[in-house]
Amino acid sequence: MIRENVVAALEPWIGSVAADTCVRATALAVGKDLSEFGQADIASLCSNVRRLLAPIAPSTAVDGVIAQIQTGAA
């Protein structure tokens, strides 16, 4: 569920492939399978998204996308 929410939030901005890769990379970094990915991992996910988006988007947009992810996950 979290994965779908995050991909849905990121897709319009970086496309579905990169959005999905972002979630998978975060899961790999925290040593979990995607099915185990939960609420507790949102902070690392947001940190990973910020790292990926920072070079390709203005900071206000990165903040906005992360806010969307956090709202969707809440």
Next chain:
Amino acid sequence: MKRTVSPLVVFVLGGAATLLLAMYSTFAIISDEAREYTSALGVAAISTMCAVVIISVALSFGRREPWRRQWLFVGLGVASYAMGQVVRALEIALGAPAAFLPAPDVFVIAQYFLLSAAFIAVAQSYRTITDARRPAVIVLLFGAASLVALWFGLVVPFVIPESIGPLEAVRATLYPAADILFLLVPAVFVALTLAQLGGMRFARPWYLVAAGSAVLALSDATRIWLTVTGNYLPGTLIDFGPLAAQLLIAAGSLAAARLAEEFMAPAKSSAEVSPAI
């Protein structure tokens, strides 16, 4: 993001002025000198407006944001083009003789390097989420094919047999080569790299810059081809290709500014809400 000028207003005025100028310069019944002077003056004024738009957008991003550096490269490139056009208009007005490397050329060459630098910076910023190998192979083949076409389509049939001076022959060869290597190849590379991500919105500003650079390269190469074949008439439609390119690039910067602004309201409201939580 701080906004110091209204780029959209400047952009709309610039676009309308370009259209009017192109129509007047091409179709009005005036002397060749007046036509060339009118186009040079108008192109200088409008490209200066474009440079102001892009640089103001670049400076609106924070000092540490990569977009500031990327858009500053683009803005300085367009400013360089604008300076070249100002000098060209002055040369026409004052009847100054052309030097070995005329001053406008120095600025035009600077634009090639600055736009190239911007494309390199953009490609670097996307390297973590895209695969650069496939686009790199494609543009290498594309660049090589374009250079071969330039050699056999322009240099061999027209530049070598014509009795033009050595300086003109070098310019007629090197400018189209620079158009290919410094504008077309980096623009196609960035477009292909971004295309891997689909229709994502963060890439749209750079598609416009890539399109502008392609228009700049193709119109410049066409103008040189017309010149070498003896069909070029100063102040006609082909002279406005580079200007249309600057407008496309300025439109890209406005798209970037719009992206940054779009999130300002939600970001602000969430910041206001968090202390209460």
